[in-house]
Amino acid sequence: MTINQQIKPFYFDITDDEIQYFLSESEKILRSGKLILGEHTTAFEQAFAEYVGTKYAIAVNSGSSGLEIILRLKKVEGTTVLVPTNTNFATIAMVIRAGGKVQYLDMDEQTFAPSLAMVKEAVEVGRGLVTKPLQKISGVLWVHIGGVISPEFPQVVEYCHQQGLFVLEDTAHAHGSKINGVSAGNLGDGAAFSFFPTKVMTTCEGGMITLNNEEEDYIARSLRNQGKRGMDFGGLHTDFGNSMRITEINALLGRIHLAKLPEMLNKRQRAYELITAPLKEASLSFVSTEKMDIASNYKLIVHLPEGKNAKEVKTALAEEGIFLGGTVYEIPCHQQPVFQGICEGQNFPIAERWCPNHICPPLTSGMTETDAQRVGEALVRHLK
Ligand SMILES: Cc1ncc(COP(=O)(O)O)c(C=O)c1O
DSSP states (O other): OOGGGOBOSOOOOOOHHHHHHHHHHHHHHHHHTOOBSSHHHHHHHHHHHHHHTOSEEEEESOHHHHHHHHHHHTTOTTSEEEEESSSOHHHHHHHHHTTOEEEEEOOOTTTSSOOHHHHHHHHHHHTTSSSOOOSOEEEEEEEOGGGOOOTTHHHHHHHHHHTTOEEEEEOTTOTTOEETTEETTSSSSOEEEEOOTTSSSOOSSOEEEEESOHHHHHHHHHHTBTTOOSOSSOSOOOSOOOBOOOBHHHHHHHHHHHHTHHHHHHHHHHHHHHHHHHHHHTTOOBOOOTTSSBOOOSOOOEEOOTTOOHHHHHHHHHHTTBOOOOOSOSSOGGGOGGGTTTTTTOOOHHHHHHGGGEEOOOOOTTOOHHHHHHHHHHHHHHHO
Protein backbone atom coordinates (compact mmCIF):
# COMPACT_ATOMS: atom_id res chain seq x y z
CA MET A 1 0.00 0.00 0.00
CA THR A 2 1.60 3.31 -1.03
CA ILE A 3 1.07 6.53 0.88
CA ASN A 4 -1.07 8.14 -1.83
CA GLN A 5 -3.57 5.31 -1.60
CA GLN A 6 -4.35 6.22 1.97
CA ILE A 7 -7.63 7.98 2.72
CA LYS A 8 -7.37 10.07 5.85
CA PRO A 9 -10.13 11.38 8.11
CA PHE A 10 -8.96 15.01 8.14
CA TYR A 11 -7.87 17.41 5.42
CA PHE A 12 -6.75 21.00 5.85
CA ASP A 13 -8.19 22.59 2.71
CA ILE A 14 -5.87 25.38 1.60
CA THR A 15 -4.35 26.11 -1.83
CA ASP A 16 -0.89 27.48 -2.65
CA ASP A 17 -2.45 30.83 -3.62
CA GLU A 18 -4.30 30.99 -0.30
CA ILE A 19 -1.08 30.25 1.58
CA GLN A 20 0.68 33.06 -0.30
CA TYR A 21 -2.18 35.45 0.47
CA PHE A 22 -2.14 34.39 4.14
CA LEU A 23 1.61 35.02 4.35
CA SER A 24 1.48 38.46 2.78
CA GLU A 25 -1.51 39.57 4.89
CA SER A 26 0.09 38.12 8.04
CA GLU A 27 3.16 40.19 7.35
CA LYS A 28 0.98 43.31 7.23
CA ILE A 29 -0.61 42.35 10.55
CA LEU A 30 2.78 41.83 12.19
CA ARG A 31 4.17 45.09 10.82
CA SER A 32 1.06 47.00 11.90
CA GLY A 33 1.41 45.77 15.49
CA LYS A 34 -2.40 45.49 15.72
CA LEU A 35 -2.54 41.83 16.76
CA ILE A 36 -6.04 41.60 18.27
CA LEU A 37 -9.44 43.27 17.80
CA GLY A 38 -8.43 44.77 14.46
CA GLU A 39 -9.76 44.92 10.92
CA HIS A 40 -9.55 41.16 10.25
CA THR A 41 -11.59 40.32 13.36
CA THR A 42 -14.25 42.86 12.38
CA ALA A 43 -14.35 41.75 8.74
CA PHE A 44 -14.50 38.07 9.75
CA GLU A 45 -17.38 38.77 12.15
CA GLN A 46 -19.34 40.72 9.55
CA ALA A 47 -18.86 38.09 6.85
CA PHE A 48 -19.82 35.29 9.26
CA ALA A 49 -22.97 37.06 10.45
CA GLU A 50 -23.97 37.61 6.83
CA TYR A 51 -23.34 33.95 5.98
CA VAL A 52 -25.42 32.66 8.91
CA GLY A 53 -28.05 35.38 8.56
CA THR A 54 -27.79 36.76 12.10
CA LYS A 55 -27.50 40.43 13.02
CA TYR A 56 -24.31 39.89 15.04
CA ALA A 57 -21.28 37.63 15.18
CA ILE A 58 -18.57 37.83 17.84
CA ALA A 59 -15.25 36.05 17.24
CA VAL A 60 -13.63 34.30 20.20
CA ASN A 61 -10.60 32.10 20.86
CA SER A 62 -12.49 28.76 20.91
CA GLY A 63 -15.89 27.15 20.56
CA SER A 64 -15.77 26.45 24.30
CA SER A 65 -15.36 30.17 25.07
CA GLY A 66 -18.29 30.90 22.76
CA LEU A 67 -20.48 28.41 24.62
CA GLU A 68 -19.54 29.81 28.02
CA ILE A 69 -20.37 33.33 26.87
CA ILE A 70 -23.79 32.51 25.40
CA LEU A 71 -24.67 30.57 28.56
CA ARG A 72 -23.61 33.53 30.70
CA LEU A 73 -25.73 35.83 28.52
CA LYS A 74 -28.71 33.66 29.47
CA LYS A 75 -27.73 33.84 33.17
CA VAL A 76 -27.84 30.09 33.67
CA GLU A 77 -26.13 30.33 37.07
CA GLY A 78 -28.22 28.44 39.62
CA THR A 79 -30.57 26.99 37.00
CA THR A 80 -30.79 23.67 35.16
CA VAL A 81 -29.94 23.42 31.48
CA LEU A 82 -31.10 20.46 29.37
CA VAL A 83 -28.17 19.11 27.34
CA PRO A 84 -27.72 15.94 25.29
CA THR A 85 -25.48 13.36 26.88
CA ASN A 86 -24.17 12.55 23.40
CA THR A 87 -21.88 15.52 22.94
CA ASN A 88 -18.36 16.77 23.33
CA PHE A 89 -16.94 17.36 26.82
CA ALA A 90 -17.05 21.14 26.19
CA THR A 91 -20.85 21.36 25.92
CA ILE A 92 -21.34 19.97 29.42
CA ALA A 93 -18.25 21.60 30.91
CA MET A 94 -19.32 25.07 29.78
CA VAL A 95 -22.75 24.76 31.44
CA ILE A 96 -20.91 23.94 34.67
CA ARG A 97 -18.36 26.76 34.17
CA ALA A 98 -21.23 29.20 33.64
CA GLY A 99 -22.68 28.09 37.00
CA GLY A 100 -25.49 25.93 35.63
CA LYS A 101 -26.65 22.45 36.52
CA VAL A 102 -26.86 19.79 33.82
CA GLN A 103 -29.86 17.58 33.09
CA TYR A 104 -28.94 15.15 30.34
CA LEU A 105 -31.20 14.22 27.45
CA ASP A 106 -30.99 10.89 25.64
CA MET A 107 -30.83 10.81 21.82
CA ASP A 108 -32.77 9.54 18.85
CA GLU A 109 -30.77 7.03 16.79
CA GLN A 110 -31.97 8.63 13.52
CA THR A 111 -30.39 12.02 14.33
CA PHE A 112 -28.01 11.31 17.23
CA ALA A 113 -29.68 14.34 18.88
CA PRO A 114 -32.53 14.34 21.42
CA SER A 115 -36.15 14.14 20.23
CA LEU A 116 -38.92 16.67 20.87
CA ALA A 117 -40.59 14.07 23.13
CA MET A 118 -37.43 13.83 25.25
CA VAL A 119 -37.33 17.59 25.72
CA LYS A 120 -41.02 17.69 26.68
CA GLU A 121 -40.61 14.86 29.15
CA ALA A 122 -37.59 16.51 30.80
CA VAL A 123 -39.43 19.82 31.06
CA GLU A 124 -42.45 18.11 32.63
CA VAL A 125 -40.28 16.21 35.09
CA GLY A 126 -38.51 19.46 35.90
CA ARG A 127 -41.80 21.20 36.55
CA GLY A 128 -42.58 18.57 39.15
CA LEU A 129 -45.50 17.14 37.17
CA VAL A 130 -43.85 13.79 37.65
CA THR A 131 -42.21 12.86 40.94
CA LYS A 132 -38.67 14.29 40.86
CA PRO A 133 -38.55 18.08 40.65
CA LEU A 134 -35.28 19.54 39.38
CA GLN A 135 -33.91 22.97 39.97
CA LYS A 136 -35.68 25.48 37.73
CA ILE A 137 -35.00 24.72 34.07
CA SER A 138 -33.90 27.83 32.18
CA GLY A 139 -33.45 26.32 28.74
CA VAL A 140 -31.83 23.86 26.38
CA LEU A 141 -28.34 23.76 24.95
CA TRP A 142 -28.84 21.74 21.76
CA VAL A 143 -26.08 20.15 19.68
CA HIS A 144 -26.35 19.56 15.92
CA ILE A 145 -24.25 16.41 16.08
CA GLY A 146 -22.16 15.81 12.98
CA GLY A 147 -23.74 18.93 11.47
CA VAL A 148 -27.12 17.18 11.24
CA ILE A 149 -30.07 19.41 12.13
CA SER A 150 -32.89 17.26 13.44
CA PRO A 151 -36.10 17.86 11.43
CA GLU A 152 -37.77 18.26 14.85
CA PHE A 153 -35.46 21.06 15.96
CA PRO A 154 -37.73 23.96 14.80
CA GLN A 155 -40.54 22.38 16.86
CA VAL A 156 -38.22 22.06 19.85
CA VAL A 157 -37.54 25.81 19.61
CA GLU A 158 -41.25 26.58 19.28
CA TYR A 159 -42.17 24.37 22.24
CA CYS A 160 -39.39 25.79 24.45
CA HIS A 161 -40.37 29.37 23.66
CA GLN A 162 -43.98 28.57 24.57
CA GLN A 163 -42.65 27.27 27.90
CA GLY A 164 -40.54 30.40 28.47
CA LEU A 165 -37.26 28.52 27.93
CA PHE A 166 -34.30 29.58 25.81
CA VAL A 167 -32.73 27.36 23.17
CA LEU A 168 -29.03 27.77 22.50
CA GLU A 169 -27.28 25.97 19.67
CA ASP A 170 -23.89 24.31 19.96
CA THR A 171 -23.00 24.66 16.29
CA ALA A 172 -19.43 23.34 16.61
CA HIS A 173 -20.18 20.81 13.84
CA ALA A 174 -22.70 22.72 11.78
CA HIS A 175 -21.01 25.45 9.71
CA GLY A 176 -23.29 26.04 6.73
CA SER A 177 -25.94 23.50 7.77
CA LYS A 178 -29.41 24.75 6.88
CA ILE A 179 -33.01 23.60 7.29
CA ASN A 180 -36.27 25.19 6.06
CA GLY A 181 -34.21 28.08 4.64
CA VAL A 182 -32.58 28.96 8.00
CA SER A 183 -28.94 28.33 8.89
CA ALA A 184 -27.65 26.61 12.01
CA GLY A 185 -26.66 29.43 14.31
CA ASN A 186 -29.83 31.37 13.52
CA LEU A 187 -32.42 28.81 14.60
CA GLY A 188 -32.51 29.57 18.32
CA ASP A 189 -31.51 32.25 20.81
CA GLY A 190 -27.77 32.23 20.28
CA ALA A 191 -25.10 29.87 19.01
CA ALA A 192 -21.43 29.05 19.31
CA PHE A 193 -19.32 27.66 16.46
CA SER A 194 -15.89 26.04 16.83
CA PHE A 195 -13.00 26.48 14.40
CA PHE A 196 -10.88 23.67 15.89
CA PRO A 197 -8.59 22.14 13.22
CA THR A 198 -10.77 19.07 12.55
CA LYS A 199 -13.87 21.15 11.88
CA VAL A 200 -15.42 21.94 8.48
CA MET A 201 -13.62 25.29 8.50
CA THR A 202 -10.81 26.30 10.83
CA THR A 203 -8.84 29.20 12.24
CA CYS A 204 -6.37 26.76 13.95
CA GLU A 205 -8.08 27.56 17.26
CA GLY A 206 -11.09 29.83 17.44
CA GLY A 207 -14.83 30.18 17.65
CA MET A 208 -17.75 32.43 16.71
CA ILE A 209 -20.88 33.44 18.56
CA THR A 210 -23.95 34.34 16.51
CA LEU A 211 -26.78 36.42 17.99
CA ASN A 212 -29.68 38.65 17.02
CA ASN A 213 -29.98 40.75 20.17
CA GLU A 214 -28.11 44.06 20.31
CA GLU A 215 -27.64 44.14 24.08
CA GLU A 216 -26.38 40.54 24.11
CA ASP A 217 -23.91 41.45 21.37
CA TYR A 218 -22.63 44.30 23.55
CA ILE A 219 -22.24 42.11 26.64
CA ALA A 220 -20.71 39.22 24.67
CA ARG A 221 -18.00 41.59 23.41
CA SER A 222 -17.37 42.61 27.00
CA LEU A 223 -17.26 39.01 28.29
CA ARG A 224 -14.64 38.00 25.70
CA ASN A 225 -12.48 40.98 26.67
CA GLN A 226 -12.12 40.71 30.46
CA GLY A 227 -15.49 42.29 31.05
CA LYS A 228 -14.66 45.67 29.55
CA ARG A 229 -17.80 47.24 28.12
CA GLY A 230 -17.82 49.34 25.00
CA MET A 231 -14.08 49.77 24.83
CA ASP A 232 -11.17 47.65 23.75
CA PHE A 233 -8.26 48.63 25.94
CA GLY A 234 -9.64 50.62 28.87
CA GLY A 235 -9.30 49.77 32.56
CA LEU A 236 -12.91 49.48 33.68
CA HIS A 237 -14.14 45.90 34.24
CA THR A 238 -17.93 45.67 34.54
CA ASP A 239 -18.62 42.00 33.73
CA PHE A 240 -16.98 38.81 34.96
CA GLY A 241 -15.35 38.15 31.60
CA ASN A 242 -12.19 36.42 30.54
CA SER A 243 -9.48 36.74 27.88
CA MET A 244 -11.33 35.04 25.05
CA ARG A 245 -10.34 37.20 22.09
CA ILE A 246 -9.36 35.77 18.70
CA THR A 247 -6.06 36.98 17.22
CA GLU A 248 -5.88 38.91 13.96
CA ILE A 249 -3.85 36.06 12.41
CA ASN A 250 -6.55 33.51 13.30
CA ALA A 251 -9.25 35.85 12.00
CA LEU A 252 -7.36 36.23 8.71
CA LEU A 253 -7.29 32.45 8.28
CA GLY A 254 -10.98 32.36 9.16
CA ARG A 255 -11.77 34.87 6.41
CA ILE A 256 -9.92 32.74 3.88
CA HIS A 257 -11.75 29.58 4.94
CA LEU A 258 -15.15 31.23 5.17
CA ALA A 259 -14.83 32.52 1.60
CA LYS A 260 -14.39 28.96 0.35
CA LEU A 261 -16.88 27.33 2.74
CA PRO A 262 -19.65 26.89 0.11
CA GLU A 263 -17.16 25.21 -2.24
CA MET A 264 -15.84 22.94 0.56
CA LEU A 265 -19.42 22.03 1.51
CA ASN A 266 -20.26 21.12 -2.11
CA LYS A 267 -17.29 18.78 -2.21
CA ARG A 268 -18.30 17.20 1.09
CA GLN A 269 -21.87 16.76 -0.17
CA ARG A 270 -20.61 15.00 -3.30
CA ALA A 271 -18.50 12.69 -1.11
CA TYR A 272 -21.52 12.03 1.14
CA GLU A 273 -23.61 11.02 -1.88
CA LEU A 274 -20.94 8.72 -3.30
CA ILE A 275 -20.26 7.04 0.05
CA THR A 276 -23.91 6.58 0.97
CA ALA A 277 -25.15 5.30 -2.44
CA PRO A 278 -23.72 1.79 -1.93
CA LEU A 279 -24.80 1.85 1.75
CA LYS A 280 -28.41 2.45 0.69
CA GLU A 281 -28.24 -0.29 -1.91
CA ALA A 282 -26.94 -2.69 0.73
CA SER A 283 -29.66 -1.55 3.19
CA LEU A 284 -27.04 -0.35 5.67
CA SER A 285 -28.28 2.29 8.04
CA PHE A 286 -26.78 5.76 8.56
CA VAL A 287 -27.90 9.18 9.82
CA SER A 288 -29.52 10.87 6.85
CA THR A 289 -29.30 14.57 6.02
CA GLU A 290 -31.98 14.41 3.33
CA LYS A 291 -34.44 16.70 5.12
CA MET A 292 -31.87 19.52 5.26
CA ASP A 293 -31.28 22.20 2.61
CA ILE A 294 -27.52 22.06 3.18
CA ALA A 295 -25.50 19.74 5.42
CA SER A 296 -22.06 20.55 6.74
CA ASN A 297 -21.31 16.80 6.56
CA TYR A 298 -18.88 17.20 9.43
CA LYS A 299 -19.43 13.53 10.19
CA LEU A 300 -21.23 10.75 8.39
CA ILE A 301 -22.68 8.56 11.14
CA VAL A 302 -23.02 4.90 10.15
CA HIS A 303 -24.86 2.51 12.49
CA LEU A 304 -23.02 -0.74 13.09
CA PRO A 305 -25.17 -3.76 12.29
CA GLU A 306 -25.77 -6.23 15.12
CA GLY A 307 -22.70 -8.37 15.77
CA LYS A 308 -20.18 -5.91 14.30
CA ASN A 309 -17.49 -4.39 16.49
CA ALA A 310 -16.32 -0.82 15.91
CA LYS A 311 -12.68 -1.52 16.70
CA GLU A 312 -12.53 -4.54 14.39
CA VAL A 313 -14.19 -2.70 11.52
CA LYS A 314 -11.82 0.27 11.94
CA THR A 315 -8.80 -2.03 11.94
CA ALA A 316 -10.00 -3.85 8.83
CA LEU A 317 -10.57 -0.55 7.00
CA ALA A 318 -7.15 0.77 8.09
CA GLU A 319 -5.56 -2.34 6.58
CA GLU A 320 -7.02 -1.20 3.26
CA GLY A 321 -5.62 2.32 3.76
CA ILE A 322 -8.91 3.87 4.92
CA PHE A 323 -8.39 5.63 8.24
CA LEU A 324 -11.35 6.59 10.41
CA GLY A 325 -11.37 9.60 12.72
CA GLY A 326 -13.27 9.96 15.98
CA THR A 327 -16.94 9.22 16.36
CA VAL A 328 -19.69 11.47 17.76
CA TYR A 329 -19.34 10.21 20.43
CA GLU A 330 -17.92 6.91 21.57
CA ILE A 331 -18.59 7.60 25.25
CA PRO A 332 -21.66 9.63 26.24
CA CYS A 333 -20.98 12.39 28.78
CA HIS A 334 -22.96 10.71 31.58
CA GLN A 335 -20.33 7.93 31.48
CA GLN A 336 -17.31 10.26 31.54
CA PRO A 337 -15.33 10.07 34.80
CA VAL A 338 -15.04 13.86 35.03
CA PHE A 339 -18.84 14.25 35.09
CA GLN A 340 -19.48 11.57 37.70
CA GLY A 341 -22.40 12.36 39.96
CA ILE A 342 -24.42 14.32 37.37
CA CYS A 343 -27.87 12.77 36.83
CA GLU A 344 -26.79 9.80 38.92
CA GLY A 345 -29.13 6.83 38.72
CA GLN A 346 -30.68 7.96 35.44
CA ASN A 347 -30.41 5.90 32.24
CA PHE A 348 -29.90 7.08 28.69
CA PRO A 349 -30.36 3.78 26.88
CA ILE A 350 -30.30 4.95 23.26
CA ALA A 351 -27.02 6.83 23.72
CA GLU A 352 -25.61 3.80 25.54
CA ARG A 353 -26.72 1.55 22.68
CA TRP A 354 -25.36 3.65 19.78
CA CYS A 355 -22.40 5.66 21.09
CA PRO A 356 -20.07 2.66 21.06
CA ASN A 357 -21.76 1.15 18.00
CA HIS A 358 -21.33 3.60 15.18
CA ILE A 359 -18.45 4.63 12.96
CA CYS A 360 -17.65 7.81 11.03
CA PRO A 361 -15.86 7.08 7.75
CA PRO A 362 -13.56 9.70 6.24
CA LEU A 363 -15.53 12.47 4.55
CA THR A 364 -13.54 15.56 3.59
CA SER A 365 -13.39 18.24 0.91
CA GLY A 366 -10.03 16.76 -0.12
CA MET A 367 -11.44 13.41 -1.25
CA THR A 368 -11.60 12.51 -4.92
CA GLU A 369 -14.71 10.83 -6.30
CA THR A 370 -12.71 7.61 -6.53
CA ASP A 371 -11.76 7.90 -2.85
CA ALA A 372 -15.40 8.37 -1.85
CA GLN A 373 -16.55 5.41 -3.96
CA ARG A 374 -13.77 3.31 -2.46
CA VAL A 375 -14.91 4.22 1.07
CA GLY A 376 -18.55 3.36 0.28
CA GLU A 377 -17.64 0.00 -1.26
CA ALA A 378 -15.26 -0.91 1.57
CA LEU A 379 -17.94 -0.09 4.17
CA VAL A 380 -20.39 -2.44 2.48
CA ARG A 381 -17.77 -5.22 2.40
CA HIS A 382 -16.94 -4.85 6.09
CA LEU A 383 -20.43 -4.17 7.45
CA LYS A 384 -22.54 -6.66 5.49
C1 LIG B 1 -19.95 19.63 20.00
C2 LIG B 1 -18.77 20.46 20.38
N1 LIG B 1 -18.96 21.52 21.18
C3 LIG B 1 -17.95 22.33 21.57
C4 LIG B 1 -16.67 22.08 21.16
C5 LIG B 1 -15.56 22.95 21.68
O1 LIG B 1 -14.91 23.64 20.66
P1 LIG B 1 -13.40 24.12 20.86
O2 LIG B 1 -12.53 22.90 20.78
O3 LIG B 1 -13.17 25.06 19.72
O4 LIG B 1 -13.32 24.77 22.18
C6 LIG B 1 -16.41 21.00 20.32
C7 LIG B 1 -15.02 20.76 19.88
O5 LIG B 1 -14.56 19.78 19.49
C8 LIG B 1 -17.48 20.17 19.92
O6 LIG B 1 -17.27 19.13 19.12
